[in-house]
Amino acid sequence: MRNVVHIPESLLGVHEVLSAGLARVEACFDQQVQSEHAPVRELVSHVGRYRGKMLRPTLCLLAGLATGESLTDDHITLAAVCEMVHMATLVHDDVLDEAEVRRGGRTINSLRGNEAAVMLGDYLIASAFHLCAKVQNQWYALEVARVSMALCSGELVQLANRDNLELDRTTYFDILDSKTAILIGAACELGACASGAHEDQRRALRTFGRELGIAFQIQDDLLDLLGDEHVVGKSVGRDLDLGKPTLPLIEHRDAATPEQRAAFRRLGAAAARGEPEARAELRACLRRGPGIDRARAEARRRAASARLGLGVLPERPARTYLEHLADAAVNRDH
Amino acid sequence: MRNVVHIPESLLGVHEVLSAGLARVEACFDQQVQSEHAPVRELVSHVGRYRGKMLRPTLCLLAGLATGESLTDDHITLAAVCEMVHMATLVHDDVLDEAEVRRGGRTINSLRGNEAAVMLGDYLIASAFHLCAKVQNQWYALEVARVSMALCSGELVQLANRDNLELDRTTYFDILDSKTAILIGAACELGACASGAHEDQRRALRTFGRELGIAFQIQDDLLDLLGDEHVVGKSVGRDLDLGKPTLPLIEHRDAATPEQRAAFRRLGAAAARGEPEARAELRACLRRGPGIDRARAEARRRAASARLGLGVLPERPARTYLEHLADAAVNRDH
Numbered sequence: 001m002r003n004v005v006h007i008p009e010s011l012l013g014v015h016e017v018l019s020a021g022l023a024r025v026e027a028c029f030d031q032q033v034q035s036e037h038a039p040v041r042e043l044v045s046h047v048g049r050y051r052g053k054m055l056r057p058t059l060c061l062l063a064g065l066a067t068g069e070s071l072t073d074d075h076i077t078l079a080a081v082c083e084m085v086h087m088a089t090l091v092h093d094d095v096l097d098e099a100e101v102r103r104g105g106r107t108i109n110s111l112r113g114n115e116a117a118v119m120l121g122d123y124l125i126a127s128a129f130h131l132c133a134k135v136q137n138q139w140y141a142l143e144v145a146r147v148s149m150a151l152c153s154g155e156l157v158q159l160a161n162r163d164n165l166e167l168d169r170t171t172y173f174d175i176l177d178s179k180t181a182i183l184i185g186a187a188c189e190l191g192a193c194a195s196g197a198h199e200d201q202r203r204a205l206r207t208f209g210r211e212l213g214i215a216f217q218i219q220d221d222l223l224d225l226l227g228d229e230h231v232v233g234k235s236v237g238r239d240l241d242l243g244k245p246t247l248p249l250i251e252h253r254d255a256a257t258p259e260q261r262a263a264f265r266r267l268g269a270a271a272a273r274g275e276p277e278a279r280a281e282l283r284a285c286l287r288r289g290p291g292i293d294r295a296r297a298e299a300r301r302r303a304a305s306a307r308l309g310l311g312v313l314p315e316r317p318a319r320t321y322l323e324h325l326a327d328a329a330v331n332r333d334h
Numbered sequence: 335m336r337n338v339v340h341i342p343e344s345l346l347g348v349h350e351v352l353s354a355g356l357a358r359v360e361a362c363f364d365q366q367v368q369s370e371h372a373p374v375r376e377l378v379s380h381v382g383r384y385r386g387k388m389l390r391p392t393l394c395l396l397a398g399l400a401t402g403e404s405l406t407d408d409h410i411t412l413a414a415v416c417e418m419v420h421m422a423t424l425v426h427d428d429v430l431d432e433a434e435v436r437r438g439g440r441t442i443n444s445l446r447g448n449e450a451a452v453m454l455g456d457y458l459i460a461s462a463f464h465l466c467a468k469v470q471n472q473w474y475a476l477e478v479a480r481v482s483m484a485l486c487s488g489e490l491v492q493l494a495n496r497d498n499l500e501l502d503r504t505t506y507f508d509i510l511d512s513k514t515a516i517l518i519g520a521a522c523e524l525g526a527c528a529s530g531a532h533e534d535q536r537r538a539l540r541t542f543g544r545e546l547g548i549a550f551q552i553q554d555d556l557l558d559l560l561g562d563e564h565v566v567g568k569s570v571g572r573d574l575d576l577g578k579p580t581l582p583l584i585e586h587r588d589a590a591t592p593e594q595r596a597a598f599r600r601l602g603a604a605a606a607r608g609e610p611e612a613r614a615e616l617r618a619c620l621r622r623g624p625g626i627d628r629a630r631a632e633a634r635r636r637a638a639s640a641r642l643g644l645g646v647l648p649e650r651p652a653r654t655y656l657e658h659l660a661d662a663a664v665n666r667d668h
Binding site for chain 2: 115153
């Protein structure tokens with residue numbers, strides 16, 4: 001996870017292997033999405049600028065190194081597949097969210113219109129499946145498609161709960177799991193599979209990825225509420241604008257007295273109607289309320305749980321690196 | 335191709351096998367897209383109403399019957415995969431086109447917003463790949479993904495040529511091939527593969543599908559220009575509104591004298607700026623010009639070429655049925 005983790009000296013060796021692997025992942029990605037058609041090439045090159053933390057490829061490669069001796073072509077391919085699926089969802093998410101800024105640059109939809117963004121996302125999904133089908137063993141294609149279906153389901157359930165201030169924690173975590181955590185868990189498991197890892201190691205890494213993914217997304221919720229656009233690198237305050245109930249909001253609501261809750265509901269309804277003052281007040285209210293600390297504590301618990309599960313893996317630098325990532329996921333400001 | 339072809343008595347046997355096969359394809363489709371999440375189920379059930387001619391499954395099954403003895407589970411699965419990919423593109427096309435009517439019903443985007451339509455299309459694509467990965471033989475997944483990439487490329491090239499009245503015939507046919515014909519060709523080839531057909535039969539059926547697909551799409555262009563919304567079952571006149579250069583327009587322009595061409599260019603530019611009178615005049619001008627007959631002749635040539643290539647197949651009712659479909663593709667009014 002680029003630019004987010006401080007690397008202690010003992011991990012410089014694995015860090016070097018990882019960096020070389022990530023460079024191969026990028027080359028594999030670029031080769032897969034190349035096109036003979038100029039309009040496609042132009043859009044695809046813009047997406048290159050979206051590339052950020054490379055969380056999923058990083059996890060896929062580290063899971064491979066934590067359970068095997070070295071990185072094979074399959075590790076590189078599968079890491080690129082995970083990033084491509086993720087990139088497709090980013091492009092479509094930006095259409096859904098009408099976002100204008102992503103990783104410090106303008107989004108495809110704001111530059112070239114929703115039509116191009118929809119089709120480019122589709123091109124990336126198809127490219128991901130095409131790349132995945134090249135790996136000898138159909139299980140990978142089946143798994144990546146299953147995860148992609150879950151991802152879309154999560155988005156659809158989230159859409160159906162837009163402006164639903166009464167969203168319960170269970171549904172919130174279901175959405176988060178489908179939308180984010182399952183793909184991150186799969187990135188870990190695919191890496192382990194490509195190393196020929198045993199079922200218990202695969203399961204441990206999948207669970208690690210899912211817990212890390214949940215911690216990561218809660219931190220994203222917090223950054224959207226508290227962060228500075230220039231540091232975060234994308235539009236902030238969007239979750240509230242788009243009526244997406246996040247964990248800080250849910251925790252705030254659940255901690256409120258009945259009277260506070262009634263006032264909170266009125267404020268939320270006004271914000272949902274798009275009244276700018278109500279939105280600003282809701283944001284300020286959440287920022288000073290107890291939801292922030294509670295959500296932060298949940299993220300820390302998830303990160304700790306993610307670390308804990310790695311106990312079944314052999315003690316190797318790659319495992320220690322994964323543990324570092326779990327901490328970094330909840331201690332980042334972008 | 336439901337409700338479009340008149341079936342002569344000699345083909346009633348194969349028609350019955352085909353109908354039973356299509357019913358299995360529908361069941362397979364429905365089972366694959368089912369979901370435990372109510373918001374997903376609701377949207378998916380709406381898509382069921384989009385189901386129309388079932389052209390791709392029909393071709394897949396007939397190609398299987400033309401080269402093999404009977405329909406296997408793989409034929410059914412692959413036919414459902416082709417329809418699912420097509421359905422995904424319809425849902426996303428309607429977002430791109432801002433269409434409000436599809437097969438006599440309202441579109442997902444007009445009913446539930448663009449966000450739901452984008453995500454539902456993604457869910458259908460992922461479902462198609464998931465279903466395809468269940469077939470034993472990775473070649474299918476690779477081929478379906480390759481075709482899907484071509485499909486998106488075609489859409490992106492078309493988008494880049496929006497309002498381009500100077501679009502040449504070669505680029506027009508390239509777009510048409512990628513957007514429509516390649517998937518229809520693949521539907522035929524996949525069906526033949528599942529029957530274990532030889533390479534020359536596979537190639538003949540793929541070429542048949544592509545030529546038929548081109549004929550079919552030109553007929554769609556003509557219906558959009560000449561058709562009646564109640565008969566066609568979807569919004570008409572949209573191609574011009576959306577600045578999509580179609581074959582009647584290209585042929586009209588290429589048949590014009592230099593003076594006519596200059597006037598035509600001015601009219602086209604005004605239509606592209608969105609002036610309603612200019613659009614209406616452009617449509618009227620195309621309707622009475624030579625482009626219609628030339629486009630119709632091209633569609634007929636393609637349909638004839640499609641039929642011709644089937645000569646390498648054994649003489650069977652399924653082959654005759656395919657020949658009937660080639661004729662029907664250019665003689666339909668919906």
